Amino acid sequence: MRADAQRNRDRIVEVAREIFRAKGFDAVSMDEVAKGAGVGPGTLYRHFPTKESLYDAIIEAWAGKVNAAVDRALALDGPARVRLLTWLSDYTAMLTQHKGAAARITAALGDPGSPFAAKCQTYLAANQRLIDGMDSALRPEVDAMGISRLVGGVAAVADNSELPDDAVASMLAVVADGLLAPVHV
Structure with missing residues (x-):
């Protein structure tokens, strides 16, 4: 890719990330992204033929972030519940980073034809x-x-109802307790 084309692509992704984060997937138009990035519609569509492909590029960095979060949780020196809650909290935070993403990604689970299948x-x-x-x-x-599905449900509720962090943490604690094997004394 030519240097100017790469700059345009990077600028489009950067601007789109901010617009999607602020407004949510459904409320964003491709024209709005093109205008915000200072490129013509043809340039936008050459890089991203659909809104879903643009969204996919925006959240592409999640794979590395997701793997780092799992590594961090598993590397903790502590009880299984602490490691599990660390991951569930990080997972919820990633799902709610972009308005509306939690519900969209959770609803797409198991659908190989979904534009969010890779995520x-x-x-x-x-x-x-x-x-x-x-x-x-x-x-x-x-x-x-x-x-x-469990964490996606909690994240979707958190995303759509603006719950305080302690309420989300409380729900995740219930999920964690349900996932952990019973301890027999």
């Missing part, structure tokens, strides 16, 4: 890594899809 796979893989890294601390029936 869903990233989260599913991260949840599987968590399960694998938690040894037998989780209930045997816990799977990556279940964690994704």
Whole structure:
């Protein structure tokens, strides 16, 4: 890619990220992004033929961020509940970073034709890594899809109702307690 084309692409992604974050996916038009980035519609559509492809580019960096968050949670030296809550909190924060993303991504789970399928796979893989890294601390029936749906539901509620952080943390604690295997004394 030519240097000027790469600059245009980077500028489009940067501007679109801010607009999507402020307004949410559904409220953003491609024309608005083109104007904000100072490029013509043709330039925008050459780089991103659909709004979904633009959104995908915006959240592309999530894969690295997601993997780093799982690594951080698994590396903690503490009880399984602390490691699990650390991941669930980070996962919720990532899902709610862009207005409306939590509901859209959670609803797309299991749909290989969704424009968000790659992001869903990233989260599913991260949840599987968590399960694998938690040894037998989780209930045997816990799977990556279940964690994704539970946390996605909490994140969607948090995103749409502007709950305070302590209310979200309380819901995540209930989810964590339900995922952990019972401790027999």
